[in-house]
Amino acid sequence: MTAYQTLDLALGFTIPDRHARGRFVRVGPALDKVLGAHGYPPAIERLMAEALVLAALLGSMLKHDAGQLTLQAQAEGGAVELMVADYKDGQVRGYIRHDPDRIAEMPADPSLFALFGKGYLAITFDQSVTGERYQGIVPLEGGSLGDAAEAYFSQSEQLPSLVRLASCRLPDGRHVAGGLLIQHLPEGEEGRDRIHTRLDHPEWEHVRALAQTLKSEELTDGELPLETILWRLFNEDEVRIFPAVALARGCRCDPAHIRSVITRFPPEERGEMADERGEIHVDCEFCAQRFSFALDSI
Structure with missing residues (x-):
């Protein structure tokens, strides 16, 4: 060591x-x-x-x-549909939405164009103290x-x-x-x-x-x-x-915050969100966790 x-x-x-x-x-x-x-x-x-x-x-x-710093790449015509990665207070998280079948057909080390096709990279800086938000966008x-x-x-x-x-x-x-x-x-x-x-x-x-x-x-x-x-x-x-x-x-998904967001929807819309067992499910794509809430508890 x-x-x-x-x-x-x-x-x-x-x-x-x-x-x-x-x-x-x-x-x-x-x-x-x-x-x-x-x-x-x-x-x-x-x-x-x-x-x-x-x-x-x-x-x-x-x-x-x-x-907070956020990278977001969206593409047209590539195997990757969306890529997100962010940084806040030393914590990083990210996820990629992609087409597994298209990836399987590619060589072991595909090019950036093969992955994204016509894509763009957005880099967003959120300054906590000043409240300023700045974003730059460049082609991938x-x-x-x-x-x-x-x-x-x-x-x-x-x-x-x-x-x-x-x-x-x-x-x-x-x-x-x-x-x-x-x-x-x-x-x-x-x-x-x-x-x-x-x-x-x-x-x-x-x-x-x-x-x-x-x-x-x-x-x-x-x-x-x-x-x-x-x-x-x-x-x-x-x-x-x-x-x-x-x-x-680090992922900032929080059950209490998610519940508070759900409560902002009208009762009829919450009913449409629920499954046959009367539960509302919310998936976090960053950490791949599912949060479930009983409709009658909200």
Whole structure:
């Protein structure tokens, strides 16, 4: 065992002299809990793993507690109908609605286009303190979810960014997934050009070139501390590391809240919801739990 906790973590850092910031995420047990509730085929498992990592990479950068980051991908013509993953207060959850028959006909590692067809990725930031809600939408294009995220930052945030996502299934059946997000920031003082308005970014090109040497195996190696990866990549520069954020699988479905929602419907509509035994059933797609309520108890 290493001296570091290496799984279910988000680790932020900056490289001040290069005007860059970044974040690593690696999930293990939290990922197993999400996948264990659904029984997805391997291709969908990998997609769900990368979506959870991406949600954690983006969500753990929120400035205030209780904020939420939601990824939602909807598609036309692909085997995946809907993908949702979100992050709030260190907790991640997600689910994917797909066509099992079409997935079974695909190769072991289908392309993003094969999975989604013509699709779009919506990234929504809900800021708890200010109440602001911001959403950016980009086409699901490129070879991976990471490519789509890079397009989002380029178009919506106008920040040069690099995103790397990786996942694997270990021989014992456990899953590990990891990711890196690194960005070039505007150059400080008010009145100076934003970085995207300039024609050359030598600091960013240096950081990007080093980050591109990162291997998928390093991201998914549960015995390799994230701090060690940082040293391997950027040992020529000063790197400042922030306190790590612990990650966990968490679903916010609550029986009391669900009951309160049901009570808002008129009695006749509640009667239509009930089955022949007089029970209303509500399924949570995130955690695959069913909540049942007797009609005469509401």
